[in-house]
Amino acid sequence: MSDAVTPARPAWLAGRAPGPRLARHTLTLVALALLLLPLADLAVITRDPWTELARMARGLAWPAFGAVESPLSALGLTVAVALWGTLGGVVLGIPLALLFARSRLVRAGCAFVRAIHELFWALLFLQVFGLSALTALLALAIPYAGIFAKVYAEILEQAPSAPRDALPPGVGRLSRLVYTELPMAWAQLAAYTRYRFECGLRASVLLGFVGLPTLGFQLETAFREGRYPEAGALLWCFYLLIAALPWWSHRRLVPLLLAGGAFLLGPWPAVDGGLLWRFVSQDLWPAPLRAGDGAGLADWLAHIPDLAPAIGNTLLLGLLGTVGALLVALTLWPLASRHFGCGPSRLAGRGLLILLRSTPELMLAFVFLLLLGPSLLPAWLALSLHNGALIAFLAARHADALAPGMPGLSATGRYAYELLPRIYPGLLALLYYRAEVILRETAILGMLGVATLGYYIDENFQYLMFDVAFFLLLVTAGLNIAVDALSRRLRPRQVPLDDPCLR
């Protein structure tokens, strides 16, 4: 029976080779998104957004650098927080990476800390350490430790095993790491750490949104209050910082940057043990639970926002954002690749990618909100463009490392038959990893009135109901762990990953 059916199926549906399998993965994902699309609220309501958009465009075109209050110290602090936060993540992440494969507890713990957005970590630490460098560093270092543990473990696992096998029995774990694994995997580890540092810079700007004095502090205020020339100036500072990253983050400059950064981070707050204890032992737990009052706890649970639609919205936006990011990445990566276009067009393409991936999603979302009205659509577009541009940037870098082997192909031919098939496995692997990030980011688009889990978490932080916020954070983390496990299962295996940044 099945013998009669199989030949009738087209090759891409039946094949077991990596190519058809990847095609099936992609098409299933797109089909799922299309199927669920009717559930999303995608109404377009446009009246007259042009006055406000013109003000924004003018602000970006004629930035007022003079209006910015001490831009250099804000820039310096942004870099310092990113650098020290990433370093903290590395220091915490390496020992965890060594235990990662062996301990289920470590894996679950890492998935848990990764699942909570940097902004929410910051909001938690803010309650104890106030607006201090300590809050900023912990908010970066803790989730990054979870990320580094996972990625470093995967890189070390894939390091050639010959030197390791040549060791005599009884050699300690540390010696094995230092003498056989690190030298083999060093380049990949360094490349990944470098990429994470750029993510750290973006996160460091975002931390300004909750009040830490990085670039985001003034940027958010200026943008919120409609002082666009000032916001434009700050955005340009950040774009230039990211564009110039390859030059100023040279290996030899890092110690200098670290020393300078340490100077900028002070003054350090006195850690008040009483505050910490009160927060951990009281604030985070529902009062009826602490009192052992069962009826009160039922009442407390009844006041929790309705979880089912919140989880539904979170997953829907996450899925749509992931598929959108894939489409954006497929469209945009050739713009920045050396295989296509001419010098000026590539420069413009790279500029566009920097613009899209460095502008905080919240701002992209606000522009689309003005343009398209309040619905899921602005959030979807913002997530797709931001993450799609990031994937496109990494995909272009991957493609640039390849040498085209078929001369005489047209540009579309090169794209479709030569380069895309070679970078696609990596691109898809990166997308699956990014899905986790997109899910986390749905949290910070609550401003659009999209009632995701993050919307309620943010709300309860504002109402100072930390117990509810903490409960919802636990739900979010559980959801993220489940999605991570699912995407790990779906992720195409035996994919040759030669660029560590493509995960």
Add this chain to the structure above:
Amino acid sequence: MRWIAACTAALALFAQGVAADTFRFTAIPDEDQSRLVERFSKVADYLEMRLDVEVEYVPVKSYGAAVTAFRNDQVQLAWFGGLSGVQARRLVPGSQALAQGAEDAEFESYVIAHRSTELEPADELPAAIEGKSFTFGAKTSTSGRLMPEHFLRQRFAAAPEEIFSRVGFSGDHSRTIALVEAGTYELGAVNYSVWEAAVEDGRVDTDKVEVIWSTPTYPDYQWTLRGDADERYGEGFTEAVRSALLDMDDPDLLASFPRSAFIPADNAMYAPIEDVAEDLGLLR
């Protein structure tokens, strides 16, 4: 190891010592925040001169952060909104409202509408607003959310989600104005003083958006001081702070708030705000 412990202890003691000497204040972010540090540093200088202690201004980004800083004793004095003040005084027993702006005894919110709604200014909220889209400001803003929601519920006996087709939280008064001007939301609730400042500066096109209703008055912004201030800064410190605030008459300093003068206030004045917040589930 012992060295590290000794150094940490010394450092902690030193930091504590510094914290105890400096008197810190903050102000909730609500109106024009350009050159915030520069402007509020002048207020800090004025207080330093009057109180004879070192005074420092701590900038914050949200209502919640201001309340948390107050609760954790990272600031001792704060310029709060109606609701954030109530939240803070509940969390820090003994703290008291000292002064409010001359305008704050009778504060109001405006409901603004995009011209496409063809709504006219009226003494009562028109029934025609039902089914339109509506945006509040920040979720814990007294003038941008709490009181407008209270009066909407009073008028329609229904929650905003039931009255309107879509309900948003813009996060800020200036954003509410921008969103209603662009027609993204058809209606919005906004702090009257922010609206009037925006109209005066020409930052809003009144052909596109106009005020259709103003709420009854309610008490809003106030200065709140922690209850343990006398203990820490000396007998009579609370009174000294109160009189320093009430005596502030430099228009340059007052413009930061922006208020014409400060008048006495006390905790009991804010009981109506507390009741409304409890009804809406924002306080427990």
